[in-house]
Amino acid sequence: MRGGQANEQLGLLGRPVQKLVQLIKDLEHLGVETKRLPLPKIVVVGDQSAGKSSLIEGISGIKVPRSDGTCTRCPLEITLFSSDEDTAWSCKVSLQQKFSFDSDASPHGRYGKWREDHNPTAIDFAIVNRKDALQDVLTRAQRATLNPGDNPREYLNALSIDDMPMKVEFSPNKVVLAITAPGQPSLSFIDLPGVIRQMTKAQDKWLVNLVENFVADHIEQGNSLILLARSMESDFANSSGAALIDQHNALGRTVGCLTKPDRWPLGSKTQLIKNVLHGDAFAVGHGYFVTKQPNQVELNDNISTDEARRSEEEFFAQDPWSTELQDFQGRFGTFKLRDTLSVKLTKQILVTLPEITRTVDARIAEVEHELTGYPDPPENALGKVLEALTTFRIALEKHAQGVHPYNEMHNSIKELATTFQSDLESLRPTLVLNTPEKFRQAIETPVFEIDNDDDKVGDTPCPSAEPRSLNKKRRAEPDTPVAASSAKKIKSDIATPVKNSALATKGNKKFGLLEIRETLSKLTASSVPGEVDPFAVDYFCKQTFVGWEPPMLEYINNVHQEIQTTLAQLLEITCAQWLNTAFFSEAKKIIKSFVANAMHNQEQHAKRALKLEQRKPMTYNNESYIQYHDKELSLLQNERITRRLVEKFEDADRAAGKFSEPAERKKKAMTDKKARGELGDDPFKQEIHAMARVRGYYYVALLRFHDHVAQGVQVEVLHELVTNLMQQLKAGLEVETRDAHERCKELLAEDRDREIRRKALQQERVNLLEAQRKLAAIGQIGEDVASLPNN
Structure with missing residues (x-):
């Protein structure tokens, strides 16, 4: 496209072009751009010393910093907007922070020590109303960008930044300029840092890959146009920027610009330039333009933009540009390049709009679907919390009462109590009935031990004198959601005691007839033959209780786990929609602490009962004692x-x-x-009678102790849960305070990570809906825009 054609089309389009450029800027600001959807833009690429900075100055009409090279160390995004003739020139400077710097990170990643953040942050830096003041503000903005983590205002307000260091040599974060001026076309482009091949310091070599990767990522964006700057004083075949574009198959989207034509070696043949401009050599998709920017002498004289453009026109009016190369006059000059870029960018935006619209619509659907998993806290948060607590209380009362179908916890506790009794019975004292050898001459006599119901030989413990229930597999029959807690057990926070297979015999006391005789003799003060001191019987009784503590603690621990597991599941069912909230986590902690405290009290209660049994044998239950004594005496005598x-x-x-x-x-x-x-007569008649008394009392004490411990658990703990747990929950959750409404909103908010994600999704939805609105409002720009030629 010749420059005249571009000017004509821009004059025809006017404001619609500006609306399209503004639309893309708005979409970018809204975070619509992703790797999946790169927005149309012009990317300026070139080697170091390719004249890229001067070209940017020529297109935008501004001066960029040159003294310390900072203009090449961070990308510069410039957007031009046209204004009315009576509107003054102005420039808004902002900083776009899309990358964060980690000095401790490895430099071997794609972007070295820089990490790309999810959403870009735009920081307003300054508004400049005079062209001659922009260069200093731009220098300060770039220095602020090269010092990540610092307050940008420090660099804007500092008297001088000459002595202020740079934390980094390069930043992928952009300095953004929005320039409004009369008579200029609407255009947006990004000036990328020049492709470099080596660094002065060895430790900075990672920056070579960083810059190349950064440039390559922008080149790869399929919706972008590329402006390639190639210096005419350099060998075309050695352009790193051109090689990178070719490597990523982007030459078809490239507009070439030959710079520094005034430094084209004298005597060079024009045929090479003809071939390049004609597309026969080093071809790019949109052809080449040639621009001439001020030389060093003109820069030192502080030449103005208007003077620079007049100087450029005079240059191309000379030989060979106006003679041998006159057929390409439409491609000579900065403004012709600028106007053509504006038209091509407009065309690219129009081509991409349907894809942008489809992608935005699809992403809105994705975000709204994901948000269904991140519900907002309910408006009536207090009511929801109190309702959930009431539901939990009702379920708790039903399970504490143990009425079918809410009886699984009750059945489990009953089974644990049966096992506890069985463990105590297995610890009953055993009597070896063999006559001691000193009273007979038999050799290798088998050990004959008394059992509780027959004359078995061996170490088999006596079974309980009472019938034992079998451990049956429990089956839940829930008919409500909360009752369904019976069907599934969740992992408890209480460690499950390992059932010790040796527990049954660990504390089991085994007596021999001679041992009993010798002990009775030592502990009986009476000199009357056959008289047994009660103190001696008490001694034997107390010895048989030493193993009771382990099964007692195991029973209490297992009951603790059963109750905790059941309540945790009831809470989980009640709070099914708020499992990731503070309401659920804090309520779970309160319940866990409450149950632990209640079971600790029961443990102390049981230990006290055990101490009473071990301290002094006694009972007023004469009838039961006589019954068990007589049964044991008959059994012992018969077996003896x-x-x-x-x-x-x-x-x-x-x-x-x-x-x-x-x-x-x-x-x-x-x-x-x-x-x-x-x-x-049996010479050990006295010993048999003594052991009958010990074993008879053992069963009386066992049943009393077992009932005492089990009753404390099943009566006191369950009563405590029903009576006081709800008040403890309300107090701990602070749902009865003056600020209960706000407190409940906090309780029903998601956990930190989920809350952050929910808010991010909500903000993204707001941005996407705004983008959707802007896309719909842009409408049909016009048949004139749609009919623009591609060349």
Whole structure:
């Protein structure tokens, strides 16, 4: 497209072009741009010393900083807007912070020590109303960008920034200029840092890759146009910028610009330039333009923009530009390039608008769908919290009462109580019924121990005198959501005690007849034969209780876990929609603490009961004691007779040199009534009577202790839960205070990470809806814009 055609079309389009450029800027500010949807823009690429800065000055009509090279160390985005003739020139300077710097990070990532943030932040820096003041403000803005983490105002207000250091050599964050002036076309472009191949300091080599990756990422954006600056004083074949564009298959989207034509070596053949301008050499999709910017002498004379453009016109009016290359006059001059870029950018925006609209619409749907998982706190937060607590209280009362179908916790606690009783029964004292060897000559006599219901031989513990219920698999039959807690158990915070297989015998006391005789003799003060001191029986009784604490603690711990697990699940069901809120987490802590405190009190209660049993045996339950004593005495006497006969048969067989099976001797001893009647008095009759008293009392104490501990758990703990837990929850959650409404809003807010995500999604939705509105409002720009030629 020749420069005249571009001027004509821009004059025809006028304000619509500006609206399109402004639309893209607004969409970018709203965060619509993503890697999936790059917005149309012009990206200026060139090697160092390719004259890119001068080209930017020529297109925008401003002067960029040159003294310290900062203009090449961060991207500069410039947007030109046309204004009425009577409107003064102005420039708004802002800082776009899309990357954060981590000095401790590894420099080997794609962007080195820089990390891309999710949403860009725009910081207003200054508004400049005089062209001659912009260069200093721009220098300060760039210095602020090169000092991440500092307050940008420090650099704007400082008397001088010459002595202020730079924390980084390069920043991917942009300095953004919005220039409004009469008579200029609407245009937006980004000046990227020049592609570099080496750094002065070895430790800064990572910056080479950083800059190249940064430039490459902008080149890869499929909706962008690329303006490639190539110096005519350099070898075209050695352009790093052109090589990078070619590497990313972007030459078709590129507009070339040959710079520094005044430094084209004298005597050079024009054929190469003809080939380039004609597209036969180093071709790019949109062809080449040639611009001439002020040389160093003119810069030192502080030449104005108007003077620079007149000087450029005079330059291209000379040979060979006006003679051998006159066919390309439409591509000579900065304004012709600028106007053509404006038209091409407009065309690219129009082509991309449908895709932008579809992508924005699709993203709105995605965000709104995701937001369904991040509900807002309800308006009536206090009412919702109190309603949930009431639902929890009702469920708790039903499970505490244990009425079907809310009886699983009750059944579990009952099973634990049965197991507890069984463990205590397994610790009952055992009596070895063999006659001590010092009273008989038998050798290798099998150990014969009394059992509670027959004459088994071995270490088998006596079973309970009471019937035991079997551990049956529990089955939940919920008919309400809260009752469904029976169907599933969640992980408890209480450690589950490991059932010790040796627990049944760990505290089991085994007595021998001789041991009992010797102990009775030592502890009985009476000199009357056959008299047994009660103190001696108490001694034996207290010895049998030493193993009760482990099963007692296991029972309390298991009940603690059962209650805690049930309540945690009831709360989870009640707060199903607020599991990620402070309401659920704080309520769970309060419940856990309440149950732990209640069970701790029960543990102390049980330990006191155990101390009472161990301190002094006693009972007023004479009837039960007599019943168990008589039962144990009959059992011991019967088994002792059997044992004595077995021993007698063994001795007789040994004397006769005969051998018979032990089972035969035992069967004979149990069935030979004559032999049993003729056996005579037992020399250990006193010991048998003493052990009957110990074992009889053991069952009385066991049932009393078991009931005492189990009753404390099933009565006191459950009563405490129903009576006081709800008030503890209300107090801990602060839902009955003056600020209860605000407090409940906090309780029903998501956890920090989810709250951050929810707010980010909400803001993104607001931005996308605004973008959607702007896209709809732009409408059909006009048939004239749609019919613009591509070249």
